Amino acid sequence: MINGEMQLNAPIRWAMVGGGRSSQIGYIHRSAALRDSSFQLVAGAFDIDAEAGRQFGIRLGVAADRCYPDYKAMFEAEARRADGIRAVSVATPNGTHFEICKAALLAGLHVVCEKPLCFTTAEANALLALARQARKIVGVTYGYAGHQLIEQARQMIARGDLGEVRIVNMQFAHGFHSAAAEADNPSAKWRVDPKIAGPSYVLGDIGTHPLYLSEVMLPDLKIESLLCTRQSFIQSRAPLEDNAFTIMKYTSGAIGYVWSCAVNAGSMHGQKIRVIGSRASLEWWDERPNQLSYEVQGQPAQILERGMGYLHARAIEDDRIGAGHPEGLFEAWSNLYYRYALAIDATDRGDAQALREIRYPDIHAGIDGVRWVENCVRSADNGGIWVKYT
Template sequence: MSRFAGREGPIRLGMVGGGQGAMIGAVHRTAARLDGGYELVAGALSSTPQKAQASGQEIGLQSDRIYDDFTQMAERESQRSDGIEAVAIVTPNHLHLPAAQAFLKRGIHVICDKPLTGTMADATEMQAAVKESDALFILTHTYAGYPLVREAAERVARGDLGDIRLVQVEYAQDWLSQKPDPDNKQASWRTDPARSGIGGAISDIGTHAWHLLCHITGLQPEALAADLQSFVPDRQLDDNAHVMLRFAGGARGTLWCSQVAAGQENNLRIRIFGTKAGLEWAQENPNRLILSPLGEPARLITTASPATGENARRLTRVPPGHPEGYFEAFANLYCEAEIAIRAHRTGAALPEGVQFPTLADGMSGMRFVQACVQSSNANSAWVTL
């Protein structure tokens, strides 16, 4: 039984990173409080002490729960009777491992932004840290939280599409089409190998596309051939990638991700074709899922409609015709994590249908990134996964 057994009320949450000017920190905080399941009570929000203090005060943390670094936070919070039960890690990639280690070894659950780490070596260490801890590890691949993504995965699993033959997934943005302003922190760390790791676009958004493909189709990857580019002069990491994919059973796929595709904002989309039907979903219009049975008119499935299954409807907050989006999808991951954390207190089994990205998904993403880099460096040679 967990030392947190017997606790009542919202889960006490801490945050590492996500201070002033950090977009994803605000997203995590909004998602965590959307359904009332968490209370943010502590934070080491910046590596700069002055900014950490200012950021904590800005969001209403008590002064004694604002920390200058995550090691100090992990030590002190683990000793408090009202200490945090879970921590959200929303730092640049190179800090995911040391921050997670600090909390996992103290039995504090970790909710970590993707990708898992910046390098495969760090991912291997993360795997060991999670294995050695009794705490849960949740990875926030946001798009798995959309109700119609859950619906798509269930339809594929029950055979509505037949045997999968082809998969096409893409994630196109344009925000890094030019050399960024040095003051743009979001751009600067993502294009810096020391903080981002071995991948640029392939790590930042390519892992999202990869996870979406694997999550919905359930296909087992066998090999890939990748062509990575850095179109912006003097950029050290890729900003565009084309990847061919082979899967067990003979299915084939392509993955394109780009952060230099002019006119594209956040265009994540997937198309899946089987022997019986095709399926299409796009993140910029997430409340529509298109099912195209072979030889029949296409069918439109909308969020919360009678055509959706029980699990998809469980993740939906409003009636049909009311659009849900990014914050709600992110909040669904936090809701699933909350159910898991409460079950963990007493050792209870998870209710049927509850799911969220885990360490295994993170390791899959890192193997994907490493294989893409390896393939591209070898003139797009096929690399076994």
């Protein structure tokens, strides 16, 4: 990947729903998608305020007549164009995701969606059926999974370097909402409104990130049951939680822990995952994403560095600049959007073999996140009891 050569014959004509001027996440979508010339932004419904969205799109270089007032108008108009869009990214509040994704798939478009994909597993399974019927991909932006050393951890665990996996300890525990930040911040306010955010705050908003990393690193680890307790330390957020602890029993006999928290005062980000085996452990921290700690019992601890020749070949594929130069979240997102483009291309060409070899957070990752949140909420709202994972 470090040579930066184009892998597609032409960039994918692409649009955004949301991601306008006030969006917290719109810029990284565009930066990642455009980084490798795999996508071309040609249309958008960027803002709930149609005129603000039009002005914003024009400043991005999108033609005025392709800056639409809403996603329905965009999908209808673009379908009539010979040069219409092939894919769309959804960067809107949670409560809109299902209807927009559904409409996009019915319009014959590939979809990249912010998480959560929707609110219920029934909705998620409906999107899966539509995606299969339309023969389109659905990507979910678990952006941290694009970091090179996540793939390195996956390969080391598969190789047996850790021995039998016993414990998976996960957390995403920042402190930026330790006070009622949403009181005067519209971008934060909707996240604690059940009508828009859904049945959870931190479980769905941040807890699913390290959960997905665990699924990448340990694809064969399956949850058997879980116990969750959640709290609203800022009372105005109730019934949504700003702190939650989840314990999971896996079918293999291993156990997992997830701490999801927005009130960890003083913590910048606090997303970590530690996989503990019978012989060794691995730990990755997103504030130091270019290092992977590898600790073998009875030996000196090792730090594996991004970009080095001793890493697995699949990890090296994600390299964007030589070792020693730090890569960050924008590079990780770019890796995912690059894979989305390859998956879209392979799907449209009917190349099932190529598609199988592309790892990216797909609709099944989205379903898994929705399912986990549902089970956590069910456990917590019944008094923090063990529930069978359904």
